[in-house]
Amino acid sequence: MVQPSAEExxxxxxxxxxxxxxxxxxxxxxxxxxxxxxxxxxxxxxKYFRGFSGENARAWLLSIVRNEGYALLRxxxxxxxxxTLDEEREPAPSPWSSEARPETPESALLRAIDGExxxxxxxxxxxxxxxxxxxxxxxxxxxxxxxxxxxxxIGTVMSRLSRGRKLLHTRLTxxxxxxxRG
Amino acid sequence: MNESHLGEALHAYLDNELSAERALEAHSHLGSCPSCRxxxxxMRRLRDVLHRSLGPSEPSVAFFRTLQQSLxxxxxxxxxxxxxxxxxxxxxxxxAVLLVLFALQPARPPSNDLTGEVLAAHLRSLQPGHLTDVMxxxxxxxxxxxxxxxxxxxxxxxxxxxxxxxxxxxxDYVGSQEVAAxxxxxxxxxxxxxxxxxxxxxxxxxxxxxxxGFHALHWVSDGMAWWLVSDIGEADLQRLASLxxxxxx
Numbered sequence: 001m002v003q004p005s006a007e008e009x010x011x012x013x014x015x016x017x018x019x020x021x022x023x024x025x026x027x028x029x030x031x032x033x034x035x036x037x038x039x040x041x042x043x044x045x046x047k048y049f050r051g052f053s054g055e056n057a058r059a060w061l062l063s064i065v066r067n068e069g070y071a072l073l074r075x076x077x078x079x080x081x082x083x084t085l086d087e088e089r090e091p092a093p094s095p096w097s098s099e100a101r102p103e104t105p106e107s108a109l110l111r112a113i114d115g116e117x118x119x120x121x122x123x124x125x126x127x128x129x130x131x132x133x134x135x136x137x138x139x140x141x142x143x144x145x146x147x148x149x150x151x152x153x154i155g156t157v158m159s160r161l162s163r164g165r166k167l168l169h170t171r172l173t174x175x176x177x178x179x180x181r182g
Numbered sequence: 183m184n185e186s187h188l189g190e191a192l193h194a195y196l197d198n199e200l201s202a203e204r205a206l207e208a209h210s211h212l213g214s215c216p217s218c219r220x221x222x223x224x225m226r227r228l229r230d231v232l233h234r235s236l237g238p239s240e241p242s243v244a245f246f247r248t249l250q251q252s253l254x255x256x257x258x259x260x261x262x263x264x265x266x267x268x269x270x271x272x273x274x275x276x277x278a279v280l281l282v283l284f285a286l287q288p289a290r291p292p293s294n295d296l297t298g299e300v301l302a303a304h305l306r307s308l309q310p311g312h313l314t315d316v317m318x319x320x321x322x323x324x325x326x327x328x329x330x331x332x333x334x335x336x337x338x339x340x341x342x343x344x345x346x347x348x349x350x351x352x353x354d355y356v357g358s359q360e361v362a363a364x365x366x367x368x369x370x371x372x373x374x375x376x377x378x379x380x381x382x383x384x385x386x387x388x389x390x391x392x393x394x395g396f397h398a399l400h401w402v403s404d405g406m407a408w409w410l411v412s413d414i415g416e417a418d419l420q421r422l423a424s425l426x427x428x429x430x431x
Contacts, residue, residue: 005298017249115234
């Protein structure tokens with residue numbers, strides 16, 4: 001396959017720029033850096049496009065965006081050490097496993113919460129949780145496609161989503177409880 | 183699944199990622215387990231909060247411009263042309279050498295390039311929020327909007343009665359050419375009509391091209407270059423073209 005023209009590549013890549021930006025933003029937590037990450041990643045994707053033989057261009061593009069995002073996190077010294085994400089680790093006890101916890105305050109808190117608090121709370125999660133959460137919740141990716149982007153098994157996607165959501169839920173309700181930590 | 187709680191499967195249930203059989207099991211477990219029911223309700227509320235407070239990230243126009251620029255710089259075809267320009271300014275000898283080097287490599291036909299540019303403009307416009315700068319089906323609103331923004335005045339017409347509703351307009355670029363984009367809608371489909379002045383060019387009858395499921399139709403009339411691009415059928419595009427080409431007023 002010959003190198004496609006920039007226009008041909010744009011036709012394939014541009015429709016995915018929103019998802020790419022959503023992912024980059026979740027990873028690097030800064031709008032300007034996120035745009036740079038996507039620019040870099042798309043340029044890289046274009047240069048290596050000849051080598052792309054898969055069928056899912058979207059997952060391929062986003063995996064490059066992801067790598068670029070992590071590279072920036074590493075440069076800033078913010079990448080999560082993988083061992084903190086060891087799948088074998090005991091999950092934190094969830095506050096709602098006790099049957100006694102009343103229902104109403106939690107739902108009232110979540111209803112009243114503002115967007116900035118949510119963004120901040122999401123930003124405190126490990127990058128591996130942030131990425132699966134935004135791909136699932138904002139871009140409605142399937143587990144299979146998230147697995148392709150993040151290059152982990154589907155079971156790990158499910159586990160990270162589950163742990164990420166619980167952690168975020170805990171932080172959001174604790175944040176509101178404690179009057180704005182973070 | 184009855185003894186223990188659903189755990190991670192609860193999330194797969196929430197995401198519709200369980201097989202029919204396992205979803206049924208989860209469903210029946212939820213019927214008898216208040217703890218899992220509560221957790222599911224909490225996760226649904228969390229999802230609502232996320233949807234409410236974190237919109238997807240819409241790329242800015244500046245983002246697309248920068249991206250296009252850097253992609254084009256990386257395009258080997260364009261590099262050749264840039265190199266030739268640079269060489270020309272470096273001196274006629276360098277230019278001559280390059281001319282010999284590259285003369286045998288055919289450049290991409292310009293008409294192909296233009297179709298690609300038009301298609302890229304169409305795809306850019308389909309990004310949420312990018313279709314129209316001025317949104318109105320009233321041509322008396324759309325036409326004045328272009329005045330002062332473009333050095334020419336595009337013909338703005340509505341064909342709602344014929345199945346092509348004028349939705350609005352925006353400014354766009356095809357290559358370095360500033361163009362007027364008129365947006366029509368036919369059912370669910372958006373149609374971009376891109377128009378710019380082509381002074382001195384002879385009239386060209388509509389010519390169709392299909393790429394990647396999109397149809398483009400190009401013609402020149404009365405010193406204006408026109409492109410229609412959409413995913414609707416070619417026959418429909420031809421119909422809109424003939425409406426636009428009918429003399430008005």
